[in-house]
Amino acid sequence: MGLIISIIVIGGGLLWILYLSIKGRDVDRRIVYLFVGTTVALAIIFRLEFGEVATPIVKSVFDKIENLPAGSKIVLSYDFDPAMAPEVNPMANAFIRHILEKKHRLYFMSLWATGQSLLSVSLDSVLKPEFPDAKYGVDYCNLGFKAGNEGVLNVVITNLRKMFPSDANGNSLDSLPMFKDVESLKDMDLLISIGGGKPGVKEWVLFAGDPGKVAMAGGSAAVSTPLLYPYWPKQLIGLLGGTKGAAEYEAELIKRYPRFKDKSMPALRMMGPQTMAHVVIIAFIVIGNIAYFRSRKKGEQS
């Protein structure tokens, strides 16, 4: 029902804009804004959702985590700010669920100052309530933020304690059991960076994954994903691009572990509004071009 109402409202509006454009009348940009706002709002109100299937580039990350033996060491780096968070935070939460479900050891860190606060939100909203048995220092730990961008990676790839003598809570790394056999990032089984700016996935590949010969995966905002394709599939085993990548991962997680079905899966929910917004943008491009060719034809005739 919601989909039908949305199609009628959006379709009607688009036809009206097409009519105005063909008549040669300029459509005010505020009408365009209103139209986009209405489209996204309708998709949110009626909770439009579409099924997602993991593409190979996403599936390979999922399979890697799935096939690692329990107790494997995985680094998850929060290299993003609140602007990117709606796109990439769902990836981070899906990774947390998957990694802890498989009983791996999870090491959090951040190369962005804003990452540490966003990480705290994930710990409080996902990790602690959904995995109450996970013990700090044994199953997971938070190294926190360290300034220095790729310089930090340059050091931790050979000596972790030189840059992080203690975790975010001030505990010495030597006092935490999960660091007993960890000297540097080379001792990790998988590195995951989630970001979309600099430093981000690219810097992790150049300064950690590649020189340390450690398997590396990434999650990135859609706008910067095309820049990372040159590293896939060799330096990056897989890549989650934007909301779509996050939604594919969430869909795969639910498919394999149905207990997560009733948990918050924001990327799958966001794909409805995103799909509708993309359709509207495509429609605007088509309408704009129809108006352009019509005006050009008129110009040639006169």
Added chain:
Amino acid sequence: MKHQIPMLILSAVGTLLVVSVFVPSAQHWGEDATLYFDIIAVFAFFLGGGNLIRVHTEKVSHKSAGWIYSVVTLLGFGIMLVTGLFKIGNPNGIAGDLSKSGSYFQLLFQYVMSPLNSTMYALLAFYVASASYRAFRAKNTEATILLVAAFVILLGRTALGVLLTNWIPAQLSVLQIPNLAIWIMNAPNLAGQRAIMIGISLGVISMSLRLLLGIERTYLGGDS
């Protein structure tokens, strides 16, 4: 002397970092230099903060255009600085994690900064829609190719792409929109990205050499 000393420091540190990459026994030199960078970066934070206060205080005192926004900036800066520096409300006290839930800093970050930042980013959708209506025209062959590629990527990033073309038989699955989108990202985009990356890398190498050899001096400022 004003120019020679910075040039000497740059050449020495730059050479040291290059050597530390290629000579295994000198690897720890590079690590130590990176740690010094971290210490220097702290001073940059002070300089940045000081500069922000100076610029906006001047704007407020001269009542320049948009001075009210400077007041907001200074207030925001001050409040975040104080709550973060003294870890006000932090359940673990002054020694606890800065972003511990319950601390005022984390509350301000979560309920003020995060929504504002996300909203600014979300506004892009409106501008993209408006720009696509007004500027994205098939004026020539290149623009038409770009337009078609944009269509495929836009559709390929949504479930609609699957819905529209899942009737195409498996033998021709490459023509399904999501697969076409992957091909665009993996072939033409990849070729372009690699070319850009190689170009940038060559530029970085050449600029680094110019800096190490003291040919490039614009970073010294003034008439050097």
